[in-house]
């Protein structure tokens with residue numbers, strides 16, 4: 001397990017950009033953490049690190065934004081296995097994409113065993129965040 005503390009959104013994005021370079025196809029990044037924790041901010045940095053130039057927006061309503069090598073999910077509204085199947089989650093895994101999955105709390109039972117778990121929690125100051133990373137394959 002690894003723990004990183006950041007004190008700005010830019011710092012979180014920069015860390016994620018760097019972290020992206022350690023990833024390979026089929027990695028599933030499972031994000032945990034409350035609303036406004038910084039999950040989407042992390043994915044924005046991740047995408048940059050993977051060379052994706054599109055704007056990264058929250059897929060809260062779309063459920064999934066597919067950037068090719070990276071698929072970005074927001075499982076906030078997912079309640080059943082049927083919901084989950086219809087998002088294309090399992091198809092994206094089969095296609096060997098890197099997955100970034102916000103609100104993994106909601107699909108805990110469907111996460112692959114080797115998922116990399118990233119938990120973001122708020123700290124004392126408004127811009128303080130603690131990021132813990134478990135299950136890295138490096």
Ligand SMILES: Nc1ncnc2c1ncn2[C@@H]1O[C@H](COP(=O)(O)OP(=O)(O)OP(=O)(O)O)[C@@H](O)[C@H]1O
Pocket residue numbers: 006007008009010011012033034035036037038039040041042058102126127128129
């Ligand atoms: N150190 C930090 N790291 C990341 N975000 C930060 C930090 N400090 C402040 N912020 C702010 O916190 C917010 C994080 O928003 P973001 O959309 O990334 O959260 P989220 O976890 O994806 O929320 P949701 O569950 O609603 O999707 C942004 O407004 C960002 O500017």
Ligand SMILES: [Mg+2]
Pocket residue numbers: 039040041058074102
């Ligand atoms: Mg988000």
